[in-house]
Amino acid sequence: MKHTGVTLKDIADELNLSVYAVSRAINDLSGVSKTTRAAVLKVAKEKGYIPNVNARDLRKGLHHSVSLLTAGMSNPYYLDLISGIESIFQIRGENLLISDIAIDGHYSESAESLLLQHVLETRPGGIISTLGLSDSSRQRLREWKMPVVFVDSTPGSTHEDFSYVTTDNKDASNKLGSHLAGHHFKRWLLVIYPSVWNSRYIRESGLRQAAARCGAAIRVLECGNDQFSTRKALDGFLDHDKFQPDVIIAGNNPILLGIMTSLQARAIEVPDDLALVAFDDFIWSDLLKPRITLVAEDSYGIGAKAAEHILALIDQKQDRKGGDDDSKPDGKPQMTMGPIHQTIEASLKIRESCGCRYPTGAA
Amino acid sequence: MKHTGVTLKDIADELNLSVYAVSRAINDLSGVSKTTRAAVLKVAKEKGYIPNVNARDLRKGLHHSVSLLTAGMSNPYYLDLISGIESIFQIRGENLLISDIAIDGHYSESAESLLLQHVLETRPGGIISTLGLSDSSRQRLREWKMPVVFVDSTPGSTHEDFSYVTTDNKDASNKLGSHLAGHHFKRWLLVIYPSVWNSRYIRESGLRQAAARCGAAIRVLECGNDQFSTRKALDGFLDHDKFQPDVIIAGNNPILLGIMTSLQARAIEVPDDLALVAFDDFIWSDLLKPRITLVAEDSYGIGAKAAEHILALIDQKQDRKGGDDDSKPDGKPQMTMGPIHQTIEASLKIRESCGCRYPTGAA
DNA sequence: TTGTCAATAATAAACGTTTAGGATTCGATG
């Protein structure tokens, strides 16, 4: 046995056959007799043969893995997302490669470019990205004709040619905003991540509209996408700004965490001194005191949808190869699927951190 | 441009060179003049050449990716672990492939075997496993001479030939147990995951010893490794068993979550009605009320250590190319690094859920 | 007998790299 495992040739030699015969036998293709096939399979099993997909993909011009682009995996949201993706991939035997863009905690465009280079070196079959990516990165992906699905962030300003599946953030903002309006809050503070994740714009603008409708003032505080930078930013704001919010809206999970540590240190009571609501659900939200009112997105579902779609895109691209086939002689209509733009509804979970006394309705 | 990207041949053709020259130029090796090298690099850049690592690995007999074996990614612990691994991998340009064993939430040996098959098909350079794996799986890895590092679970009964880096669970149990003893709890209930993750044994036996030392009764309730099965198991226990615990110890994070939902539904107050402590820290532990007393393991550090070590193992294996194995050591300095068995200390974080009134010391 | 067909098998090329072994130049040395 070589250092690299048993090869087709090893089996062929053992049986005085050609690699051709062994390949056909193992892949259950025509061109080999029942007896030879049986013999091959027997030896293959004995020797513990495991095919080398890289060699296969190289020859066939296929690519079997999918890369997931993330940025700083501190957000538990990624877990559900990955689970959702894996739930689909496992069935199909696809592999998921994880690549994190934020090398030392901070995103930079050059880091993004470098990482993409890295990812492309592995010739993935497709890419799922949690970031919108830079213009040049997207251009590169276009040139490579790479199947791409953006999740939870729409790709830059030109959406048209890329697929994405996101939370319906407009609707989510609306739901949240309306509820705040019902509470008659007058000074909203939205603490939110930078616009690399451009779901930010939708969340922000939706909230601005809602505030305008009910005549509330709104301020936006931008921070990094992690709890520490959030805490620092919020501490700075509360210490030095005259704006005294009566409700804080956390743009996502790590940010909520940062806010809560800041408030806890200041002994500010939620919701009595200050109300607090958030975007994105998380497993502990229902066990905190007070329980957190938030709009819950379906990360797992988004992951699963994105996984299904990327596989469809990959299939489509690879089927459009030669028309050749011995396995499935059925000539399908071969309809081209365009990019999909799918939004998944988020649900408002009303609990106590907004000031509601009971699980439903405003105070 | 082919569908698969620019190749060395494309560049060679453009410049009327051989692929050889182009390869040498791009990899910055001798055998090519300054001027040709410059010309090659120019064209490569223009055309956006990106090497195909799979083809390279195939030729060189190397393997560039590392597979991480997980089982049901519901545990936020995985996030830190992955971050830790990535922090090392990014620098070295290694890729991390994630493979989850628990397809539909439940572990099974056949699923494990199938997944391992899958992983081996990609010819990873090494494997990091969060599970101890079955005897046959470990045997297979031995046959493949696969570099393996186990994290947080030691490999089966025979540890000798595999590396692992885990929390010092014996010490962790001791710390926790001693603290409980200080509280004079007399009826401990340990709720813990199955022994597929065999850190369980160490945690359990450490606690049993601590209980014995202080004359406390201890019961162990096994549940699945997720919050729902935990809640079900605990509900069943509390409803039907005569054993009335005065403290519950959660074996890990999802289990703690399950316990807390169960207690919340029963309106059992922590720590007044019942104390609660846990293994493994998580970001919200300090914001729950009461704050949770627990032993915190350094997942990020474990991930980083494991990553460093797997890379060292891979390097070692690949450097040992020319000299054939298991014969005489032909006088080379080539020192072989044996498997490492590293434990990382966990720290006890005393908070209020155990009944302590102040951040330090027992009540 | 010959010819045809189908089934089975082998040969060799291809995928995108790396690399051992030559070939060609040019200048310098004996």
Place this chain on the structure above:
DNA sequence: CATCGAATCCTAAACGTTTATTATTGACAA
């Protein structure tokens, strides 16, 4: 002038697969 050495570049084989093409059978029909 012949020989050497170094530098530059090429040819071709190799990695482990798949697959188009070709060769070898044997059976059966004419």
